Amino acid sequence: MTMRTEARAGTTRRAGSVPGRLAVLLAAVLPVLAAAAPAPSGLPIVVGQGSGGSSYSVPVQTLLILTTLSFLPAMLMMMTGFTRIVIVLSLLRQALGTQSSPPNQVIVGLSMFLTLFVMGPTLDRVYAEAYKPYAATEITFEEAAARAEVPVRQFMLKQTRQSDMALFMRLGRIDAAVKAEQVPLRVLVPAFVTSELKSAFQIGFLIFIPFLVIDMVVASVLMSLGMMMLSPVLVALPFKLMLFVLADGWNLLLGSLAASFAT
Template structure:
């Protein structure tokens, strides 16, 4: 009985070892198939290049809000519209989401030509495999450079350049480096937004002063002037079509 078990075990072992090469031969891919797959991968542009492009795309999308704040007119629009709402005296009307939405669409209206030029110069050739990522970034930033240099305050550039003279040397092509141009542009936009905000607040300040003077003359010193002047400011703003007038003036400032 013991010998029979040994013989059966040997026969099973031989069957396994005899079938292993055949199975391996069937599973193992042919060299021609591997070569064809490699050629197909190379012809398709390479897997590594696609992964790098996808990584860059995800990075840009995650940084899109910050980029929009730094190289577009979005900060200018947001600040002016927020000051305008404060001047009217309405704290939550329109709400913050609506203010941001209006500022975004006004920014897109102003920046649409720049976006188109950046896409045609850098993004489209990169997707077609005509230029490298570094060249695409340079070409894509060129329209934004032109836009920012047309709006930047030379005084802000000089102050920042004096702060770090060694690390903000001009580029070989003579243009201002981005590390200097971008912060100078943002500071210039904030300064210009507060200047426009001061002009926007003046009519509402006149209404507040008139209402306060009338209340003092009537002896109603306990009545808050802001409560009485609010309907007059809203009526004045509605009659002058204030939102459309201010938005049109902001857009025309970039033409």
């Protein structure tokens, strides 16, 4: 009897203490707060609906901008001279016989800067005719995009072969009487890329010839000396490097690449 009385007294003291009172208060208040809290709303897609028009919310605008930026690498490769330049530099590395020199980062970086050099006049026209008026709020975005398309289209048309253009116009079921300036981009871009691939492999063929001659001479000399176990590629590498350096190969190659885009 005495033990039950002491246990009840201990329970009463714990319940009457400050922590116990707080626990009881929280247990009573939390359900009320949970019931009174508003339901979480979804992500706003469109804001400003009404007679004044509507616009996308900031999160949706950010998503659209990031999605658009993901297409920039494809635009850089397919609508500029980047394709021709990077392929020629890669073929040069194979012709020299070096496995990873120059490395891929150097080849891509040099190709990008040489592309900016080649596309300089076109980009200047895009900036002057499209971006500056748009930044000054003189024209709309749609008009700025249409103005920016004109210099890029002219650049691609100058580098596109007529046979490639005729091929994709036939595949796209476009009348042959349509002028090249009026051809849609879905036809112009693949025709331009095809012409760039042809030009790149033609330049690569001319690059391979002198280095191939060196490989054949070295292989013939090693075979005549009976050095069958010695790799001709390893022996020919210093001779090819010496020939490339003495002929000022980088100057000739990069200058010829830049000049190949001149019309």
